[in-house]
Amino acid sequence: MNQSIRPRRSVLYMPGANTRALEKAKSLPADSLILDLEDAVAPDAKVAARENILSALESGFGYREAVVRINGLNTAWGKADLAFFANSKADAILLPKVESATQVLEVAALLQKMNAPSTMRIWAMIETPLAIFKLQEIADAHPLLETLVLGTSDLVKDLHARHTPDRIETQTALSLSVLAARAYGLYVLDGVHLSLDDETGLKLSCIQGRDMGFDGKTLIHPNQIVLANEIFGPSPEEILEAQNRIAAYDAAIQSGAGIAVLNGKLIEELHIQDAKRILALAKAISDREKS
Structure with a gap:
């Protein structure tokens, strides 16, 4: 790792439009939080969601790492999202659907132009077939890039594949992502487990991700945190x-x-x-x- 070791066993997505969820996040045992402005927020709620997240950041999340997932820079909201949080208390900016080094470099240049703190890092969503083919150039794009985040739901959709218990449909992409992260000193986070009432499936998915080399797992519900912390932490x-x-x-x-x-x-x-x-x-x- 290029950085000192930081636990990222459990990384929970939190919708920016839900103020109650943002408040609850301050008491959850997750290592990191992804405060989402993209998929989890409807178009007409995105501006209000910015204010919700900024307010939550100001009051703080304790030891929990706070990462803001902005909308893509090619959308109507992306650059405004970035400008809104460039000087916030966010630990990192998560860029969705990264498919080239150019996208990472653009975010890095804009953060510098906006006088963002030097401690603010960039995370990149790896969630399309093209991203998998461009992993090496993405991972080596810029020193501010710290973490690769697998978006396996979008990837399965783009592959016209089906979710299976052993995740054979994404194993190649998962392995290549871990290889790229380790080659360039990055953290790498496994994709979400979509079934909320399937603890056995979540456990198997966590064990598989841990054994493949992932640092932790992205999650969609607080009930998944304890299991992820247990499996991705040393016994x-x-x-x-x-x-x-x-x-x-x-x-x-x-x-x-x-x-x-x-x-x-x-x-x-x-x-x-x-x-x-x-x-x-x-x-x-x-x-x-x-x-």
Whole structure:
């Protein structure tokens, strides 16, 4: 990662037109919030939604990361959305339907022109077939780009595919997105699980996303947060294993050996790097829970 590790296990979409939902978000255990001006807001409600989100940002969301999803710059609202939030307390701007580096560069240039704070980052929605083919150029577009967000619902629609329990219809796109994120030091978030009464399906989707390498999952309902936090966060067993790996490796190095063996498994430097990542994530989550 180019940045210090920040938990993004659960990233909840919140409609900007719903003031009650925005207020409730301040007490939810989500790591991050996507305050939405795009899909979740009707055209005649978009201007009012800007004011709702700005007011919520001013009062703050505590430790929760606040990201504003604007409308595309090619729409009637996009550039005004960006101007409205360029100097707000938002942590990042999420750009929908990114299909080229040019779109990311345009947002970065506009943020600079609008004197946005240097801490404000750009997130990019990856949700079309063309975006998948352009992943490398998008991921390498600009230093302000921090996170790729998979929009699997739009992607399935564009593919003329069907949602399946094992998500075979999007596995290629999911894997390529993780590869692009890791190649360029970005975070990457899995798409949503659409069924609100399907905890088993949500669990399987989270496990699959975690095992593929995603940092967390985007969510559409508060009831999905706890499960995502559990699955995308290190388990006590993983934390103990990471600690034991580091201890065994350090002991081996001090004795003059270049490798170590723990529970019959070879431990090399690459395993130590991953163990340190796990412990850093666990510490970041623990620190957050204490705050």
